[in-house]
Amino acid sequence: MADRIPAVLRQKNFRNFWTAQTVSYMGDQVTSIVLPLIAVMALDASAADMGMLVTLQQLPLLLFSLHAGAWVDRRGRRRATMIAANLASAAAVATVPLAYFTDALTLLHLYVVSFVIGTLAVVFSVAVPGLFASLVPREQYLSATSLSRASYSFSFVAGPSVGGVIVQILSAPFALLLDVFSFLVAAVMLRTVSVEETKKEETESQRGIREALRFLGRSAVLRAKILSGTALNFFYTVYSTLLILFAARDLGLSAGLVGAVISVGAVGALIGSAITGKVSARLGLGPTYLIGCLIFPAALVLTPLAHGPQWIVVTMLVIGEFASALGLMLFDISGATLQQAITPDRLRSRMQGAQMAISYGVRPVGALVAGGMGTLIGVRPTLWFAVVGGLLSVLFLFWSPLRRVHDLPDEAE
Known part of the structure; x- marks a missing residue:
């Protein structure tokens, strides 16, 4: 076994x-649902309200990733x-249940929290590489x-489903309190990591950004990866929003059933990663x-096709979420491996920022x-x-x- x-x-x-x-990524995605x-x-949000909420959470990807x-x-x-x-994410999320329990929660409050946690997620993500x-x-x-x-990738699929199930069991405000705890756990785990970090890059901000973009422009493989990722992110955001x-409204599913259906995507993601x-x-x-890239959007065609008795609707959604999550893992892990292999050490955070700004920056749009x-x-x-466009x-x-x-490419000059 070992x-x-x-x-x-x-x-x-x-x-x-x-x-x-x-844990941190799961916290981000649980919050997102x-x-x-x-x-x-709680606030009877409309389609336009939902669009604005997701836009504000994704907007920092476009505004701040490069910088x-x-x-x-x-x-x-x-x-x-x-x-x-x-730690800052935990504090921001904690304000929502506090406002809810004091009858002070508004859509404006949710908009601000969405923007703040979206910004903090960008900072966290660019530091990872x-x-x-x-x-x-x-060698490893x-x-x-x-x-x-x-x-x-797994959190992107499993986080929303876990969030839906937790909401059904505990109610949404208590689910956010559990989310606060997850961010604190992630901070404690990082405190236990002992590492001698690579030397910081002594360069002016704008020149450093230009260097990363020039590197991206010279790599045909990375250009193709980021262009396809950008298109998929745009159309999937239209779908997921x-x-x-x-x-809930058109198909009449409860929050718990929605979470359970989407949770099947976590199984597809696990198999895909394996x-x-x-x-x-x-x-x-x-x-x-x-x-x-082909399986990921193709499987989602079952969602707009869904109609009829509830068991047929649920079956179609389950199959679509499972296959789509499996496709997501295939292209996301292989694509990230290519980017990590090609990118020089000194450009890693900037390339991650460039990739997020371009590919993820279309999410608010x-x-x-x-x-x-x-x-x-x-x-x-x-x-x-969304499905046909993807x-x-x-x-x-x-x-x-x-x-x-075919094989892992060498690191670029």
Whole structure:
């Protein structure tokens, strides 16, 4: 049994880092569904309100990712930065149940909290690659990258489902109190990590950002990865912004049932993370990425198709969430492995910031589009737009150099 455990997980420092990373990401994603559920159930939020809520949570990706990456590279002290981000997130989330129990909660309050925790999540995320490089020996790089990235991808799928189930059991305000606890646990775990961090980058902010963007522009593989990721993020945000509203109001599912349906995605994510290495070894990193990019949006076609008796609706949603999450893991882990391998150490935080600003920066746009289209043409037609758009947007990968990448590429100059 011990032989099946990746060697990197036998190292206490990496194990604690990975645990803290996983718990923190789960906290972010649980918040991402509990806040909208509170908005719908306690404040009777509309489609436009939901669009604004998600937009404000995702807007920091567009506004701050590049500058946060350059700031972290200049500052160093990535572990301390991640600890501070977790503590501040706990404090921000704690204000929501406090306001709820004192009858002072408003949509404006949720908007502010969404923006704050979105900003702190950006700071945390751009610090991860540099600390990762300080903890992991080169020979264990691939397995550690898969574990580290799988934490984010798994939380992206499992976090909302866990949040829905917790809301059903405890109610939304108490679910947020549990979320506060998760951020505190992550901060404590990071405190136990002993690491000599890589030297900070002595460079002016704007010049550092330009250097990262020039590096991205010179790499055809990274360009293809980020362009496809940007398209998928946009269309998936349109889809996910309206999913809860569609399931609860159009399909008549309870919060607990919505959470249970989406939780099946966590199973697909687990299987996807387990098989990505084997699929990549057989087919190559590039083809694995391409296959995942196609499965991820294609499976979601079952959501706008869903109608009829509740058991049929639930079955269709379950199959769609499972297959989509599996595809997400295939392309996200293989793509992150390529980026980590190609990017030089001194550019890691800036490249993470550039990738987040471009690929994730379209999320607030997607949320606004979802709110507008959901109001104008209806929720179900907007979901069709998201699913078909996601499929069509990645077809260019068939002609990109990324699909021909088989083995792990060398680090670029």
